[in-house]
Amino acid sequence: MNKKSPLAPDRFPTLPLVAGVTIGAASVGIREQDVSDLMLAELEPGTAVAGVFTRSTTASAPVEWCRSALRGHRIRALVANSGNANAFTGKAGLASVKRTAAAAAKLFHCSPKQIFIASTGVIGEPLEVSKITKALPGLANQGLRPDGWQDAAQAIMTTDTFPKGAARTATIAGETVTIAGIAKGSGMIMPDMATLLAFVFTDASIPATVLQKLLVEANQGSFNAITVDSDTSTSDTVLMCATGKGARHRKVTGAGGQTLRDFRAKLAEVMVDLAHQIVRDGEGATKFITVTVTGAATKLSAHAIAMSIANSPLVKTAIAGGDANWGRIVMAVGKSGERANRDRLRIRIGGIKITEGGKARKGYDEAPVARHMQGREISIEVDVGVKTGPKGGRATVWTCDLTHGYISINADYRS
Amino acid sequence: MNKKSPLAPDRFPTLPLVAGVTIGAASVGIREQDVSDLMLAELEPGTAVAGVFTRSTTASAPVEWCRSALRGHRIRALVANSGNANAFTGKAGLASVKRTAAAAAKLFHCSPKQIFIASTGVIGEPLEVSKITKALPGLANQGLRPDGWQDAAQAIMTTDTFPKGAARTATIAGETVTIAGIAKGSGMIMPDMATLLAFVFTDASIPATVLQKLLVEANQGSFNAITVDSDTSTSDTVLMCATGKGARHRKVTGAGGQTLRDFRAKLAEVMVDLAHQIVRDGEGATKFITVTVTGAATKLSAHAIAMSIANSPLVKTAIAGGDANWGRIVMAVGKSGERANRDRLRIRIGGIKITEGGKARKGYDEAPVARHMQGREISIEVDVGVKTGPKGGRATVWTCDLTHGYISINADYRS
Numbered sequence: 001m002n003k004k005s006p007l008a009p010d011r012f013p014t015l016p017l018v019a020g021v022t023i024g025a026a027s028v029g030i031r032e033q034d035v036s037d038l039m040l041a042e043l044e045p046g047t048a049v050a051g052v053f054t055r056s057t058t059a060s061a062p063v064e065w066c067r068s069a070l071r072g073h074r075i076r077a078l079v080a081n082s083g084n085a086n087a088f089t090g091k092a093g094l095a096s097v098k099r100t101a102a103a104a105a106k107l108f109h110c111s112p113k114q115i116f117i118a119s120t121g122v123i124g125e126p127l128e129v130s131k132i133t134k135a136l137p138g139l140a141n142q143g144l145r146p147d148g149w150q151d152a153a154q155a156i157m158t159t160d161t162f163p164k165g166a167a168r169t170a171t172i173a174g175e176t177v178t179i180a181g182i183a184k185g186s187g188m189i190m191p192d193m194a195t196l197l198a199f200v201f202t203d204a205s206i207p208a209t210v211l212q213k214l215l216v217e218a219n220q221g222s223f224n225a226i227t228v229d230s231d232t233s234t235s236d237t238v239l240m241c242a243t244g245k246g247a248r249h250r251k252v253t254g255a256g257g258q259t260l261r262d263f264r265a266k267l268a269e270v271m272v273d274l275a276h277q278i279v280r281d282g283e284g285a286t287k288f289i290t291v292t293v294t295g296a297a298t299k300l301s302a303h304a305i306a307m308s309i310a311n312s313p314l315v316k317t318a319i320a321g322g323d324a325n326w327g328r329i330v331m332a333v334g335k336s337g338e339r340a341n342r343d344r345l346r347i348r349i350g351g352i353k354i355t356e357g358g359k360a361r362k363g364y365d366e367a368p369v370a371r372h373m374q375g376r377e378i379s380i381e382v383d384v385g386v387k388t389g390p391k392g393g394r395a396t397v398w399t400c401d402l403t404h405g406y407i408s409i410n411a412d413y414r415s
Numbered sequence: 416m417n418k419k420s421p422l423a424p425d426r427f428p429t430l431p432l433v434a435g436v437t438i439g440a441a442s443v444g445i446r447e448q449d450v451s452d453l454m455l456a457e458l459e460p461g462t463a464v465a466g467v468f469t470r471s472t473t474a475s476a477p478v479e480w481c482r483s484a485l486r487g488h489r490i491r492a493l494v495a496n497s498g499n500a501n502a503f504t505g506k507a508g509l510a511s512v513k514r515t516a517a518a519a520a521k522l523f524h525c526s527p528k529q530i531f532i533a534s535t536g537v538i539g540e541p542l543e544v545s546k547i548t549k550a551l552p553g554l555a556n557q558g559l560r561p562d563g564w565q566d567a568a569q570a571i572m573t574t575d576t577f578p579k580g581a582a583r584t585a586t587i588a589g590e591t592v593t594i595a596g597i598a599k600g601s602g603m604i605m606p607d608m609a610t611l612l613a614f615v616f617t618d619a620s621i622p623a624t625v626l627q628k629l630l631v632e633a634n635q636g637s638f639n640a641i642t643v644d645s646d647t648s649t650s651d652t653v654l655m656c657a658t659g660k661g662a663r664h665r666k667v668t669g670a671g672g673q674t675l676r677d678f679r680a681k682l683a684e685v686m687v688d689l690a691h692q693i694v695r696d697g698e699g700a701t702k703f704i705t706v707t708v709t710g711a712a713t714k715l716s717a718h719a720i721a722m723s724i725a726n727s728p729l730v731k732t733a734i735a736g737g738d739a740n741w742g743r744i745v746m747a748v749g750k751s752g753e754r755a756n757r758d759r760l761r762i763r764i765g766g767i768k769i770t771e772g773g774k775a776r777k778g779y780d781e782a783p784v785a786r787h788m789q790g791r792e793i794s795i796e797v798d799v800g801v802k803t804g805p806k807g808g809r810a811t812v813w814t815c816d817l818t819h820g821y822i823s824i825n826a827d828y829r830s
Contacts, residue, residue: 058749058757088745090758090774123742124775234746313728313817314825321826327538330503331649334473342473343505359505360539402728404822410729411736411818 007280007288007376007400008162015149015167015180019203020044020243024143025155028135030128031083031121038132039155040139041078041199042108047243049075049116050211052219054236060087062117063235065097069113073208075241076114077104077140079132080197082156082184086119086127087234096129103133107140118197118237120184121158153182156197159409160184160281166273170204170266173259175249177204179267183274185228185281198223198238198274203246204263213255214267215240222271225303225397227310228282279398284405287319287378289398295346295383296393301338303395305384308336316402319378324369326354333382344385351379422695422703422791422815423577430564430582430595434618435459435658439558440570443550445543446498446536453547454570455554456493456614457523462658464490464531465626467634469651475502477532478650480512484528488623490656491529492519492555494547495612497571497599501534501542502649511544518548522555533612533652535599536573568597571612574824575599575696581688585619585681588674590664592619594682598689600643600696613638613653613689618661619678628670629682630655637686640718640812642725643697694813699820702734702793704813710761710798711808716753718810720799723751731817734793739784741769748797759800766794 023041031037051070053063079100086093101112108115119127153163167180181200206214215238223238250259280288291310296302309315312332318325326347333340343358350372354364372378378401387393438456446452466485468478494515501508516527523530534542568578582595596615621629630653638653665674695703706725711717724730727747733740741762748755758773765787769779787793793816802808 054749055752056746056749057752057755058745058760085742088742088757088760088770088774090772092774123745124770125742126774234749313821317822317825320822323826327500327503327540330473330538331471334469334471334649337470337472340472342503345473345503355503355539357505359503359507359541402822403826404819406728407732407735407817407819407822410732411738 004161005281006286009277012150012153012163013165013167015165016169016178017146018178018180018201018243020047020245021201021241022144022146023148023152024139024145025148025151026135026139026143028131030081030131036151036155037082038135038139039080039152040136040144041152042140042144043075043077043241044243044245045076045110047075047241048073048206048208048211050208050215050240052215052238054233056234058088058234060085060119060235061089061093061097062086062119063237064094065101066116066118066237066239069116072111072113074114075116076108076110078116078199078239079104079136080118080156081132082158083121084119084125084127085121085123085235087123089124089126092126096127099129100132103136107137116239118235120156120197120235123234149180149182153184156182156184158184159283162281164274164277164281166270166277168266168269170263172204172252172263173250175247177202177246177249177263179270181270181274183278185278200238200240200270202242203244204242205244205249206242206252210252210255211240211242214260214264217264218268218271221268222275225395226275226279227307227397227399228279276398279400282400283409284403284407285400286403287376287401289319289378289380289400290396291380291399292396293382293384294392294394295385295387297339297386298393299395300393302393303397305333305336305338305340305382306395306397308332309380309382310397310399313402316399319373320401320403322370322373324349324366324373329380329382333384339386341385346383346385348381349373349379419576420696421701424692427565427568427578428580428582430580431584431593432561433593433595433616433658435462435660436616436656437559437561438563438567439554439560440563440566441550441554441558443546445496445546451566451570452497453550453554454495454567455551455559456567457555457559458490458492458656459658459660460491460525462490462656463488463621463623463626465623465630465655467630467653469648471649473503473649475500475534475650476504476508476512477501477534478652479509480516481531481533481652481654484531487528489529490531491523491525493531493614493654493656494519494551495533495571496547497573498536499534499540499542500536500538500650502538504539504541507541511542514544515547518551522552531654533650535571535612535650538649564595564597568599571597571599573599574698577696579689579692579696581685581692583681583684585678587619587667587678588665590662592617592661592664592678594685596685596689598693600693613686615653615655615685617657618659619657619664620659621657621667625667625670626655626657629675629679632679633683633686636683637690640810641690641694642722642812642814643694691813694815697815698824699818699822700815701818702791702816704734704793704795704815705811706795706814707811708797708799709807709809710800710802712754712801713808714810715808717808718812720748720751720753720755720797721810721812723747724795724797725812725814728817731814734788735816735818737785737788739764739781739788744795744797748799754801756800761798761800763796764788764794
């Protein structure tokens with residue numbers, strides 16, 4: 001395993017129990033011997049499910065399966081493995097997914113369409129599915145616990161250097177419910193609709209159609225707002241399960257309105273937390289970078305400019321070197337193709353104003369900016385000067401620097 | 416200076432004289448002391464000019480100047496410096512360009528609008544233009560020679576590790592004419608309409624409007640088909656000058672037809688040659704990669720897919736590591752967002768068929784592919800299976816691998 005990211009949190013958070021969910025993991029030899037690589041979650045009957053997936057046109061077999069299964073709105077179990085993405089594996093890949101679903105459906109006495117499947121790892125190598133199907137009964141019968149979060153988060157890691165989890169409590173019309181999630185991802189991260197793997201669970205009772213709206217909304221400002229290397233996976237999957245087994249609360253009928261206000265806010269927090277953890281574990285990352293763009297023509301335009309900055313290899317290597325080379329930010333704004341007023345462009349790094357009137361400020365002192373660049377948490381703010389005030393499009397995205405570590409990991413590791 | 420690229424040609428080619436062109440260089444202290452950093456070319460009166468420039472919305476002052484000057488269709492001198500891009504320098508930047516143009520116009524007894532200017536180097540730092548204006552008279556009077564190509568090519572280098580030049584002779588209706596060009600560029604290279612700096616000269620007599628069409632056409636398959644790091648410069652400039660001082664040939668009235676057939680072919684060769692040299696000098700490059708996509712919905716779609724592969728950090732790091740990790744090519748096709756038939760995707764590396772029917776071929780042997788990956792010249796061919804045969808969109812692009820060298824150069828160097 002690679003050395004733990006310097007941006008990693010001290011420890012895996014203590015996640016609360018979510019009524020109706022048990023979860024666990026096993027080592028079945030897909031990734032490496034004696035490394036946990038299979039996770040299973042059981043959801044009580046009646047659990048609603050929502051999902052968002054990669055937009056890749058070469059999506060993996062499990063992604064195609066989940067997309068189709070989502071139409072049933074119900075989930076009984078979630079099976080995820082690391083070490084093999086079961087992507088670009090042809091008809092055999094789909095057959096593997098079906099065998100896994102059938103095996104799990106038998107264990108949980110449900111339709112195979114209530115089994116959701118995710119795989120991450122090497123693309124293009126056949127998956128030895130019998131390793132999964134043989135291990136499922138033991139894991140289902142003896143390996144599932146209400147507090148198995150960390151084991152599960154560990155089992156879905158690939159080049160990740162730490163397991164990722166987050167939780168919040170929320171109130172729905174006065175009743176307290178719980179939201180907990182786990183995620184993985186550290187390379188091939190520039191989600192387009194979704195990210196690698198993230199599974200979020202709640203004991204609230206929320207219909208699948210409403211859950212889907214909440215998930216899509218929360219996804220926009222979290223997993224869709226991060227990038228490590230601009231590469232979009234074939235396997236990006238975010239699933240959200242609502243068991244309805246927690247405190248009884250007022251019936252939820254729609255996504256809007258007051259009832260879900262707090263729940264939506266807390267869901268956003270959980271997903272942003274997980275998304276940040278993915279960036280903090282970006283391959284080779286040594287710095288966590290927040291890019292905020294304001295004053296754009298639209299919100300979408302602001303997002304595109306922010307991503308252009310966050311994906312620029314020259315910006316990311318300058319930050320890796322602790323170099324306050326803001327000229328590369330100008331370049332990245334320019335290459336985005338989005339509207340920007342060069343002569344009103346305002347750039348701040350670490351909160352310090354650098355430019356004004358289309359050039360460096362008079363008497364600009366690089367010293368405090370250089371000090372900020374030496375830190376672990378880098379802030380870049382750009383106002384592109386197209387629309388001022390609250391009318392201006394605004395977006396924040398998060399990324400990490402591009403270092404020798406990224407090259408070492410990816411020139412050697414077969415992922 | 417960085418170590419010479421392992422992909423560099425043995426030596427600078429011997430470029431022929433182009434009647435009507437004299438060229439030279441000087442060291443004026445913009446880049447480093449005693450490093451050549453200013454080039455000047457004098458074109459005989461009446462020389463036609465064409466140009467393509469960066470699409471960046473934060474284009475540099477010299478790019479804006481050239482765009483405007485191009486409307487006059489005539490060039491009398493070309494002034495280019497390295498070490499400072501004069502980009503994002505506000506009104507002072509434009510004033511610097513005007514002072515340079517005025518100084519050169521005085522020397523060559525022409526309108527300032529016949530002086531073309533290009534700058535490359537650091538973004539956002541004021542250019543000490545007096546270094547240029549003071550040096551121009553000496554350079555103009557004593558420094559220009561018909562064979563000064565290599566000196567000029569050297570003066571426009573930044574992180575380049577070798578000077579770049581190419582030439583061909585062509586016939587126009589039986590008469591022989593000459594085409595010669597120089598170029599620079601090694602980082603911030605993902606041209607969008609044009610690349611960093613390339614200057615092409617011919618002694619043929621071609622009206623500026625026709626020259627512009629020829630340049631745009633040749634640019635599509637050369638500078639627009641290369642990428643080093645997906646970053647588009649604020650300063651990309653390709654200029655073409657036709658002196659009309661060579662062999663007298665049949666009058667050229669349009670870009671199409673038989674008369675310019677050979678000239679167009681040879682111009683394309685010169686520009687592809689220069690474009691390849693830029694890739695071979697890509698920052699940190701150790702391998703030259705040709706990506707060809709066929710079977711796409713359109714030519715543009717093929718180009719977008721090829722660029723998605725050529726810009727993928729994961730594909731480029733795999734190649735750096737000599738890893739035949741073709742799964743990442745599948746990923747890059749998928750993330751392009753362009754139409755592709757996953758189950759008919761055919762990938763070849765080094766000419767060896769790898770996939771068939773949406774998965775690895777039966778009995779696929781990695782050994783010969785692995786051998787190919789150890790070489791300096793890597794070939795990737797992808798048929799995306801949307802349209803078969805000659806109806807299928809087709810495009811070729813060129814790139815280099817992504818190595819520790821790129822990180823070292825860009826985490827330290829302020830460009």
